[in-house]
Amino acid sequence: MTAKTTAERFRAAIEQGELAALDDLFADDCLLYSLAKLKPLEDKQMILGLFDVLLRTFEDFRYVAQYTGAAETSADGTEAPSEVLVFRGTVGGTEIHGIDQLHFGDDGRIKEFSVFVRPLSAAQALSEAVLARLAEAGLVPAPAAQ
Numbered sequence: 029m030t031a032k033t034t035a036e037r038f039r040a041a042i043e044q045g046e047l048a049a050l051d052d053l054f055a056d057d058c059l060l061y062s063l064a065k066l067k068p069l070e071d072k073q074m075i076l077g078l079f080d081v082l083l084r085t086f087e088d089f090r091y092v093a094q095y096t097g098a099a100e101t102s103a104d105g106t107e108a109p110s111e112v113l114v115f116r117g118t119v120g121g122t123e124i125h126g127i128d129q130l131h132f133g134d135d136g137r138i139k140e141f142s143v144f145v146r147p148l149s150a151a152q153a154l155s156e157a158v159l160a161r162l163a164e165a166g167l168v169p170a171p172a173a174q
Contacts (some may be wrong), residue, residue, distance in 0.1 A: 087119035
């Protein structure tokens with residue numbers, strides 16, 4: 029499995045809403061860095077659950093560009109090839125621009141995944157919508173009532 033093939037397969041799975049196709053693309057010890065949490069998600073099943081929620085949260089998600097990166101140093105200090113996927117979408121009427129940064133392990137699977145979103149109002153809207161859906165799915169505790 030090559031890094032480019034993995035990125036293309038990931039992009040196709042997301043664009044076609046095929047959650048089951050993601051399982052083979054992520055390493056068992058993958059990390060996901062998001063705007064909502066300081067520490068990365070380390071549980072592969074939780075990461076796949078998050079993608080299920082994301083696929084149902086975005087109203088018109090689409091990738092608009094893809095860039096291959098040179099090897100970069102990942103969190104564990106190893107050199108890892110990478111790809112960046114630029115996306116656009118809407119959540120609750122708020123337009124979102126962002127990138128997904130994928131770092132690959134030696135086996136070509138996604139070892140680290142980082143998502144960056146702008147503007148701040150979009151990041152907040154996305155975070156709130158995803159947290160509510162994660163709670164509905166029982167993947168995180170429901171937010172405390174204020």
